[in-house]
Amino acid sequence: MRRLSLWMRAHPMAGDSFIAVVLLLTDLLFFVAAAETPEVPMPPWYVVLPLDVVMVAPLVFRRKATLWSAYLVLLIGIPHSALELGAASGLAMMISIYSVLVYVGRKQGLLYLVITLVTSAIQLWADPPEDVWVLAIIGVFSSALCWTLGEFAGARRAYHEEVEARLHLLETERDQATRIAVGEERGRIARELHDVVAHAVSVMVVQADGASYAVDGNPEMAKRALQTISETGRGALAELRRLLDVLRSDGDDEPRVPQPDASAVTDLADRIRQAGVPVTLAIGPDALAGLPAGVSLGVYRIVQESLTNTLKHAGQGAQAEVVVRREADVIDVKVTDDGAGRARQLVPMAAKHAAPPRKLTVPGGNGLIGMRERANVFGGTLEVGPAPGGGWQVHARLPVRLAT
Numbered sequence: 001m002r003r004l005s006l007w008m009r010a011h012p013m014a015g016d017s018f019i020a021v022v023l024l025l026t027d028l029l030f031f032v033a034a035a036e037t038p039e040v041p042m043p044p045w046y047v048v049l050p051l052d053v054v055m056v057a058p059l060v061f062r063r064k065a066t067l068w069s070a071y072l073v074l075l076i077g078i079p080h081s082a083l084e085l086g087a088a089s090g091l092a093m094m095i096s097i098y099s100v101l102v103y104v105g106r107k108q109g110l111l112y113l114v115i116t117l118v119t120s121a122i123q124l125w126a127d128p129p130e131d132v133w134v135l136a137i138i139g140v141f142s143s144a145l146c147w148t149l150g151e152f153a154g155a156r157r158a159y160h161e162e163v164e165a166r167l168h169l170l171e172t173e174r175d176q177a178t179r180i181a182v183g184e185e186r187g188r189i190a191r192e193l194h195d196v197v198a199h200a201v202s203v204m205v206v207q208a209d210g211a212s213y214a215v216d217g218n219p220e221m222a223k224r225a226l227q228t229i230s231e232t233g234r235g236a237l238a239e240l241r242r243l244l245d246v247l248r249s250d251g252d253d254e255p256r257v258p259q260p261d262a263s264a265v266t267d268l269a270d271r272i273r274q275a276g277v278p279v280t281l282a283i284g285p286d287a288l289a290g291l292p293a294g295v296s297l298g299v300y301r302i303v304q305e306s307l308t309n310t311l312k313h314a315g316q317g318a319q320a321e322v323v324v325r326r327e328a329d330v331i332d333v334k335v336t337d338d339g340a341g342r343a344r345q346l347v348p349m350a351a352k353h354a355a356p357p358r359k360l361t362v363p364g365g366n367g368l369i370g371m372r373e374r375a376n377v378f379g380g381t382l383e384v385g386p387a388p389g390g391g392w393q394v395h396a397r398l399p400v401r402l403a404t
Helices: 002-010 012-035 045-061 066-082 088-103 106-126 132-217 219-248 262-274 293-313 366-377
Strands: 279-283 320-327 330-337 381-386 392-399
Touching: 012 045, 012 088, 045 066, 045 088, 066 088, 066 106, 088 106, 088 132, 106 132, 132 219, 132 262, 132 293, 219 262, 262 279, 262 293, 262 320, 293 320, 293 330, 293 366, 293 392, 366 381, 366 392
Parallel strands: 279 320
Antiparallel strands: 320 330, 330 392, 381 392
16 A cells, blocks of 8 residues: 555656546446436436546646646536536545645635535535435535645645755755865965965076076086075975875875974075075064964965065065064064165156155965965955065065964
């Protein structure tokens, strides 16, 4: 029985056809039994058979065209019940009351119930049988039972639809959260790759150029430049392998290399000096003490990208200055260079005594985008543009949220 119920639920039209066939066979059996009893007058078979078939046929479409099916049942049920051809008309009307309530709605179901009861009452009044009150009570109670079953089934159907809608919404939100997380992780990895590769390649290019000029006249300097290239390349390869391990690994059992932090700014400045750019480093007392890991990494990457840009764009003879200060719960990072004197040409002579030009927040390549994103992640600010006295300046302020 349970298998039959599951099969009918999976194939609703087949199940409704089965119900219609059962009602048809019931009426035909009633007709055969009445035909063998001469006391019960019955219409000829060529009237009974088509009317019985037409009576139950709309039930096949009670789910797809519920209102059409219900009102056809009501209309055809009038001659069917008037000729007393069986119970199919009454049972089909009860099924239609249930169907309209479940598949259309309570308002249409109530209207159909009232029309059905009024039609039945008119038929009983026009041709009252001997047990008219018994039939009336049975009709009312049957209608009430079908309405109750319809309310229960409708509530259950609405509950399942709500659950399915919520599950779909949860799946959609999960997919969106996954896409956002993947996008954020890609952006983070892209920033790391850019910081590592751009800095290392810039240092290697500058050192290679210097080695090519000094290889004949100063072999010792060329040797030191090649050694710097080798060390920088190995460090960049180690960073790249670490990032690739993060991408490839599925678990957290893989060994991890620690990320650089703000304390590595001194080593970074030394590498830039070796690359040929004099760097003045000024770090305030306790400026780097107790920094959160993310903020500390952000400070290092911002300084790294700024010095890398100085190395690539400032030209020969340029000097850079890095100032890191702590102001209450804000860490202030300022990296400036003199642009080898070229940046001063941005300030006209007539404007020498005028107000200093406003700092510009200019768009840039991946490096500037990465610095700006790092500052925004921690709710900080980043200003990039020509320095007031000439040259170029990067000024970042990152809030420091210490755990209490």
